[in-house]
Amino acid sequence: MVNRKIVGAHYGLIDWLAQRVTGVVMVIYTLVVAIALRQGAGANYASWHEFMSGGLMRFATFVFIVSLCWHAWVGVRDIWMDYVQPAGIKLALHVLTLLALIGCAGWAAQIIWRL
Amino acid sequence: MTTRTLQFKIYRYDPDQDQKPYMQDIAVDVDATDRKLLDAMVKLKAVDDSIAFRRSCREGVCGSDALNINGRNGLACLADLASFPDGKPIVLRPLPGLPVIRDLIVDMTQFFKQYHSIKPYLINNDPPPERERLQSPEDREELNGLYECILCACCSTSCPSFWWNPDKFVGPAGLLAAYRFIADTRDQATNERLDNLEDPYRLFRCHTIMNCVDVCPKGLNPTKAIGKIKDMMVKRAI
Amino acid sequence: MSHKVTVRKFDAVIVGAGGAGLRAAIQLSEAGLKTAVLTKVFPTRSHTVAAQGGVAASLGNSEEDHWHWHMYDTVKGSDWLGDQDAIEFMCRKANECVIELEHYGMPFDRLDNGRIYQRPFGGHMSNFGEKPVRRSCAAADRTGHAMLHAMYQRNVKVNTQFFVEWMALDLIRDAEGEVLGVTAMEMETGEIHAFHAKATIFATGGAGRIYYSSTNAFINTGDGVGIAARAGIPLEDMEFWQFHPTGVAGAGVLITEGVRGEGGILRNSAGERFMERYAPNAKDLASRDVVSRAMVTEINEGRGCGPNRDFVLLDITHLPPETIMKRLPGIHEIALQFAGVDALKEPIPVVPTCHYQMGGIPTNYLGQVVVPGKRSQNEIVPGFYAAGECACASVHGANRLGTNSLLDLLVFGKSAGETAVEQLKNSPKAHKPLPEDAFAATLARLNRLDTQKGGANVHETRLEMQRTMQKHAGVFRFADLLKDGVQKILAVQKDVQRTEIKDKSKVFNTARIEALELDNLIEVAVATMVSAEARKESRGAHVRDDAPDTPEHPNGRDDTNWLKHTLWYKDGNRLDYKSVTLRPMSVETIALKKRAY
Numbered sequence: 038m039v040n041r042k043i044v045g046a047h048y049g050l051i052d053w054l055a056q057r058v059t060g061v062v063m064v065i066y067t068l069v070v071a072i073a074l075r076q077g078a079g080a081n082y083a084s085w086h087e088f089m090s091g092g093l094m095r096f097a098t099f100v101f102i103v104s105l106c107w108h109a110w111v112g113v114r115d116i117w118m119d120y121v122q123p124a125g126i127k128l129a130l131h132v133l134t135l136l137a138l139i140g141c142a143g144w145a146a147q148i149i150w151r152l
Numbered sequence: 153m154t155t156r157t158l159q160f161k162i163y164r165y166d167p168d169q170d171q172k173p174y175m176q177d178i179a180v181d182v183d184a185t186d187r188k189l190l191d192a193m194v195k196l197k198a199v200d201d202s203i204a205f206r207r208s209c210r211e212g213v214c215g216s217d218a219l220n221i222n223g224r225n226g227l228a229c230l231a232d233l234a235s236f237p238d239g240k241p242i243v244l245r246p247l248p249g250l251p252v253i254r255d256l257i258v259d260m261t262q263f264f265k266q267y268h269s270i271k272p273y274l275i276n277n278d279p280p281p282e283r284e285r286l287q288s289p290e291d292r293e294e295l296n297g298l299y300e301c302i303l304c305a306c307c308s309t310s311c312p313s314f315w316w317n318p319d320k321f322v323g324p325a326g327l328l329a330a331y332r333f334i335a336d337t338r339d340q341a342t343n344e345r346l347d348n349l350e351d352p353y354r355l356f357r358c359h360t361i362m363n364c365v366d367v368c369p370k371g372l373n374p375t376k377a378i379g380k381i382k383d384m385m386v387k388r389a390i
Numbered sequence: 391m392s393h394k395v396t397v398r399k400f401d402a403v404i405v406g407a408g409g410a411g412l413r414a415a416i417q418l419s420e421a422g423l424k425t426a427v428l429t430k431v432f433p434t435r436s437h438t439v440a441a442q443g444g445v446a447a448s449l450g451n452s453e454e455d456h457w458h459w460h461m462y463d464t465v466k467g468s469d470w471l472g473d474q475d476a477i478e479f480m481c482r483k484a485n486e487c488v489i490e491l492e493h494y495g496m497p498f499d500r501l502d503n504g505r506i507y508q509r510p511f512g513g514h515m516s517n518f519g520e521k522p523v524r525r526s527c528a529a530a531d532r533t534g535h536a537m538l539h540a541m542y543q544r545n546v547k548v549n550t551q552f553f554v555e556w557m558a559l560d561l562i563r564d565a566e567g568e569v570l571g572v573t574a575m576e577m578e579t580g581e582i583h584a585f586h587a588k589a590t591i592f593a594t595g596g597a598g599r600i601y602y603s604s605t606n607a608f609i610n611t612g613d614g615v616g617i618a619a620r621a622g623i624p625l626e627d628m629e630f631w632q633f634h635p636t637g638v639a640g641a642g643v644l645i646t647e648g649v650r651g652e653g654g655i656l657r658n659s660a661g662e663r664f665m666e667r668y669a670p671n672a673k674d675l676a677s678r679d680v681v682s683r684a685m686v687t688e689i690n691e692g693r694g695c696g697p698n699r700d701f702v703l704l705d706i707t708h709l710p711p712e713t714i715m716k717r718l719p720g721i722h723e724i725a726l727q728f729a730g731v732d733a734l735k736e737p738i739p740v741v742p743t744c745h746y747q748m749g750g751i752p753t754n755y756l757g758q759v760v761v762p763g764k765r766s767q768n769e770i771v772p773g774f775y776a777a778g779e780c781a782c783a784s785v786h787g788a789n790r791l792g793t794n795s796l797l798d799l800l801v802f803g804k805s806a807g808e809t810a811v812e813q814l815k816n817s818p819k820a821h822k823p824l825p826e827d828a829f830a831a832t833l834a835r836l837n838r839l840d841t842q843k844g845g846a847n848v849h850e851t852r853l854e855m856q857r858t859m860q861k862h863a864g865v866f867r868f869a870d871l872l873k874d875g876v877q878k879i880l881a882v883q884k885d886v887q888r889t890e891i892k893d894k895s896k897v898f899n900t901a902r903i904e905a906l907e908l909d910n911l912i913e914v915a916v917a918t919m920v921s922a923e924a925r926k927e928s929r930g931a932h933v934r935d936d937a938p939d940t941p942e943h944p945n946g947r948d949d950t951n952w953l954k955h956t957l958w959y960k961d962g963n964r965l966d967y968k969s970v971t972l973r974p975m976s977v978e979t980i981a982l983k984k985r986a987y
Binding site: 167272 | 434437439493494495497498502503504505506529536539540547578605609619640641644706721728818847851891896897901903904
């Protein structure tokens with residue numbers, strides 16, 4: 038194959054936008070949790086359990102985890118893109134990162150709905 | 153006439169003679185008529201004719217004499233000698249991130265390649281009218297802060313994203329030019345221009361570090377132009 | 391170091407990528423010809439970039455205007471030394487060329503109705519000299535920059551092949567005098583190449599650097615003019631140099647006449663608007679030679695400003711700040727950078743500064759180089775074209791009007807390109823063979839420079855030339871100073887023939903480049919001094935103390951003996967003359983009369 042710099046993968050905007058949107062989601066979730074903590078939601082195990090196991094909160098936490106993983110995926114992938122040049126290794130790292138993030142998300146979901 | 157002695161540390165490398173680059177210590181006397189760094193450099197060259205640098209208009213419009221001056225990119229012809237403190241040598245290096253041809257002269261091929269990649273010309277496929285294409289003063293004003301770029305490369309060579317991906321990231325100068333044509337009401341290729349930048353590298357490697365804005369000798373703001381391109385892409389997508 | 395010469399073949403080679411070169415290149419590239427454009431600097435660094443005020447065209451966007459009025463102004467501005475056929479050609483082509491430029495994408499300022507903004511400029515009047523007219527099409531005060539970039543961009547679009555940082559060295563001519571290309575040096579490697587071409591177009595700009603105080607860039611070393619002179623082409627009207635009234639005192643950086651077009655006023659130490667005395671009608675917008683002489687007269691008579699009373703003031707503090715920031719933002723920046731003055735609040739110190747070379751390589755209005763021969767005084771040199779400041783068409787005659795230089799390079803760049811395309815279509819397929827000694831002159835010059843021992847310092851020799859020119863051939867000229875000047879400049883020429891450089895590197899050797907540039911500069915300097923010494927009249931920018939204003943010779947102009955173009959030949963340092971074309975293409979001759987503004 039010819040060795041040529043190739044660009045134009047046509048997914049720059051989605052990723053850029055996703056990183057901003059997921060960032061906003063994470064900020065909002067963090068604020069909600071911080072306020073709840075200030076109001077004593079974390080005073081003891083019982084109150085913290087009650088706060089976190091509400092239906093809406095379960096959903097919000099899950100959205101937060103997904104946002105975090107998506108955000109991290111774009112960021113970590115950018116690092117592999119910049120610092121790892123051989124295509125094979127790069128692809129392997131992409132796959133590993135993706136698997137790790139999906140694993141984390143799944144594990145988090147399991148925890149959330151086990152509460 | 154009052155004279156002043158200026159100490160310099162200059163990056164020297166001539167592939168024809170030197171094994172590797174080195175810093176040369178050299179001094180030159182300047183008088184009150186020498187206002188700018190370039191004036192002093194011209195005098196330096198009279199002392200040592202082997203110091204190689206580019207220069208032309210000496211008034212900040214041609215973009216030839218961009219250098220790294222005391223760690224900061226700028227034009228030698230606009231750098232005030234009075235702004236350099238006494239007793240500390242002025243350190244001159246070539247623009248960072250581009251291959252050095254010799255001394256302070258860098259190979260700008262990559263920089264211009266990125267500029268050319270954004271199709272830096274007006275695209276309008278209507279048959280040209282007999283008179284000028286009309287444009288309102290307000291529409292013309294959109295081009296202010298964009299068309300004045302002198303392609304000196306101070307911005308792109310101070311951008312870490314460009315250092316890292318000079319082959320894939322267009323860089324602030326090229327993106328400023330891209331928006332100059334997107335913003336021109338006479339240009340009809342906005343969609344193609346946006347398509348051309350829709351990629352994880354070409355546009356989106358800009359992480360709003362804003363070194364470009366900091367060093368631009370013409371006071372232009374590439375980051376703002378890049379932001380406007382991103383806005384247009386979002387608007388187009390939703 | 392011995393040099394090997396690589397030969398490359400092209401249909402056409404263009405030397406120089408400023409306004410004229412880029413305009414010609416568009417023509418050739420669009421015609422699909424194999425064209426090489428050689429340039430010492432990246433195209434957008436050419437000195438066209440520094441033009442500020444505008445480009446003249448009688449578009450009539452703000453008020454009634456007509457190419458015939460423009461033509462009248464240009465002939466009058468030239469002090470009747472301009473060729474009226476070429477002037478008519480240029481003024482009639484102006485609109486077409488400016489509109490084309492707009493279509494290329496040039497960001498002209500706009501009027502409310504969407505048309506190109508036009509401002510008044512020195513010497514441009516309506517109705518055959520009646521009152522100033524808005525004729526200068528402008529992009530703020532960065533017209534040259536906007537224009538050069540627009541034309542470079544157009545060339546990118548049409549895939550022009552540039553050889554960036556290549557310096558042309560000598561012309562290749564065969565025994566019949568036909569031009570077959572140039573030799574050139576790739577600056578990065580020091581290698582010598584020959585560009586073998588069927589058409590050679592010079593667009594190398596002026597040589598303003600022969601003077602000590604100049605608005606010109608370091609690269610304006612008259613390379614094409616020097617090369618042509620060495621190749622036996624005479625140089626036309628080299629005694630005529632324009633001193634721009636408003637260079638920043640000390641720095642020499644240009645302040646556009648557009649400043650006065652927008653309402654700026656020149657004042658002496660008493661605060662007086664002195665131009666009212668010298669040009670009651672046009673005042674500050676009189677033609678450049680007139681304003682420059684008025685300023686020098688004020689300074690010489692002790693009404694200059696500053697501690698040494700050696701400059702006058704350009705005042706725009708009465709203009710609304712919005713106008714300054716909108717129409718003259720670059721000037722505000724330049725005043726701050728190079729005069730340390732905030733032009734909104736304080737006047738700018740200015741002095742007349744060498745700006746433009748009216749003379750050059752003689753051409754006709756088709757861009758073909760012409761020399762006197764057996765059949766006529768304008769015989770075409772086959773294969774050789776020139777346009778822009780390096781050429782003398784002659785549209786500027788003894789004095790150029792502001793904004794006519796950008797027009798010159800558009801019109802004649804295009805016309806040289808068109809003529810070359812036309813000629814190439816009819817030319818035989820094969821290139822004429824190069825003569826055996828095609829590279830001899832170039833190699834001799836390079837070998838001399840490589841091996842020179844105990845020679846003259848390039849920097850000092852150049853300074854000596856510049857000081858000599860400044861003192862002996864300045865704004866006002868004196869018979870005795872000119873006479874001395876000829877001897878002095880010939881002495882400097884001897885030094886130029888034995889310059890020595892310490893740097894012997896092959897890689898981007900700027901010392902060698904400067905020495906080679908000096909070879910070109912000195913030809914221009916000698917031509918200027920010798921031509922000026924010989925012209926015993928005052929005309930346009932050439933004003934002598936021994937040719938004063940008399941009833942018999944108004945303004946010191948002597949049409950009986952001196953209404954003719956000078957031709958200087960390097961060979962034998964010889965002068966010849968040829969008549970001025972007074973007959974336009976389609977209109978009546980603009981009759982000789984005293985020039986007053």
